[in-house]
Amino acid sequence: MSETVKLGVVPLIDCAIPVVAHEMGFAAEEGLALDLVREASWAAVRDKLAFGLLDAAHLLAPLSLAMTAGLGGTPAVPVVAPMALGLGGxxxxxxxxxxxxxxxxxxxxxxxxxxxxxxxxxxxxxxxxxxxxxxxxxxxxxxxxxxxxxxxxxxxxxxxxxxxxxxxxxxxxxxxxxxxxxxxxxxxxxxxxxxxxxxxxxxxxxxxxxxxxWPNAPEKVLGVREDWAAERPDTTAALVRALVRAAQWADAAENRPALAAILADMRYVGVSPKILEPALSGRPVLRPDAPAEALDRHIFYRWQATYPWPSRAIWLLDRMVEAGQAALSAADATALARRVFRDDLYAAAVESLGVPVPEADVTVIGTHDAPRDVPARGGGTVTIGPDLQLGRRTFYPFGRDAASEAT
CATH class of the missing domain: 3.40.190.10 (Periplasmic binding protein-like II)
Structure with missing residues (x-):
């Protein structure tokens, strides 16, 4: 018998992974019945996840950190992100x-x-x-x-x-x-x-x-409450596997037209495929009466797009400090990042799928303008995308004092 998981989504193209997991049967094959709930705002997603009205959510990556730390004037509700939901967009x-x-x-x-x-x-x-x-x-x-x-x-x-x-x-x-x-x-x-x-x-x-x-920067994550994941480890792992399989399907170029048709449904994004298809095909028109531009905006699986890098969580926390939203030491930021971005849960869940994961879970950010291979756990390599930031900023996620401008 399938276990029902109520998962909140906001009408955006990057809600594609949970939508595909439901529509293409990947969740059912993992023994799950996804009950997708369309939410209008991120505040609604936050509140419903916090109060248990949602089991899981298509969630802003920084919001998972803010909820756990109790930032923004709301009580702390520990959340874990056992996977990311793509890059860019x-x-x-x-x-x-x-x-x-x-x-x-x-x-x-x-x-x-x-x-x-x-x-x-x-x-x-x-x-x-x-x-x-x-x-x-x-x-x-x-x-x-x-x-x-x-x-x-x-x-x-x-x-x-x-x-x-x-x-x-x-x-x-x-x-x-x-x-x-x-x-x-x-x-x-x-x-x-x-x-x-x-x-x-x-x-x-x-x-x-x-x-x-920032090319290939973190965007959304799968967010579940920390206590929910601890009480349901098998369900959490099954959910990660279903979503990773959905990400692989959504990332394939030949599936993008079908993906646009799925997302156009009013239960999900609810806009014409004529708007969705150019974005998903990488040929959007950014200015009226201008030609389409080659722009790889939605990456669902390539370049470790589903891996929850703790180093990227540390970068997000550094931006919170920079914006005056949080006061965190480097040690506190590292601990919070590792508590929320649970790459250990991801690695354990996808092992049976043969999905490779990086050997190191922390990388320097902002030093590469082309894809590169890094060592994978158990041998071999995985490819991650370019990360050269605007202004050629380099971020060392081992502490803010180590951050510097690239030369």
Whole structure:
């Protein structure tokens, strides 16, 4: 008899792995009945997971850490992430009006690398300040999210103070394009399809992608309460196996059209496959009337996309400290990262699938501009993707004091 697992998802392309596990029968083959629950916001996912209304969730990676540490004014609810749910997928979109102002202010910048587009925004902000205009407003999906940290990094790289030079707010992913259209915000950072939705409606332009800020960076994880995982080790392992098999299916190029059709269902993302397919095929149109661009935005399995790297959790915690959201020593951050990002649970669960895992669970971040092979446990190698960050920042996850700028 199958065991039912109630799993919350937010309408984004990167909810694909649990959706595929259910729709393609991988969960059933592992003895699980996935009850997928569509949630509108990350706050709802957090609260329902904390109170046991959900057994598991498609969860923001930083939120798993924040819940465990009791950050953000909520009681601590220990969460573990026994696997990651892919890499990439975010973008930064601005209104068409702001895009035109950025082009006018610094056409040479806007013709250059996308990651540096905030330098044109800086010129607009300077002009607004001189004219006494109000600050521009940007949104991310949740305070503890990769979106928040990517938006802050994009701004800071151009010398824009995220806390003083712009207003930063929070909006649910599916409301971003509408909020931009209504003029409530001037730009946002969100996962797909909500950047491409703004482009399709003619109200926004994608000026940077996650790959321009930190390629192959962590995004979502499978989040379960720590006590739930401890009480149900076999169920947790079966869930990881089902999701890893789903990730392998979703990552195959030949399956992307079928994946777009599945996600288009109103139970999941609920937008036209015409928007989903370009994002999943790696040929999205980022600007109205512009040609499609080659951009590998959604990686579900390649490059150890499902492995929960503790070093990436430490990087996320460092961004929380940088944003004033947490006060953690290097030792505390390392301990918290290892408590939440449970690569031991992942390795044990996927052993029967023959899935290789890295020998070392901590790597220096920001030093490679191409894929590379690293040793695997038990021999052989695994391939991980490029990780060269905007501004050529290098992060040593053995403590913040060791972090330095790359030369």
């Amino acid at each position: 975010n973008g930064i979109t601005v209104s068409t009006a702001l895009f035109e102002r950025m082009k006018e202010a610094a056409p040479e910048v806007m013709a250059g690398p996308r990651g540096q587009s905030a330098r044109a925004l800086g010129k607009v902000i300077e002009a607004d300040r001189a004219a006494g205009r109000p600050r521009l407003s940007f949104a991310s999906v949740f305070p503890f999210s990769s979106h928040t940290y990517e938006l802050r990094l994009w701004l800071a790289d151009a010398g824009i103070d995220p806390d003083r030079d712009v207003n930063l707010g929070i909006i649910a992913p599916a409301r971003m394009a509408e909020s931009l259209h209504m003029g409530w915000i001037d730009g946002y950072c969100v996962g797909e399809p909500w950047n491409l939705r703004a482009v399709q409606r003619g109200v926004g332009v994608v000026v940077a992608a996650k790959a321009d800020i």
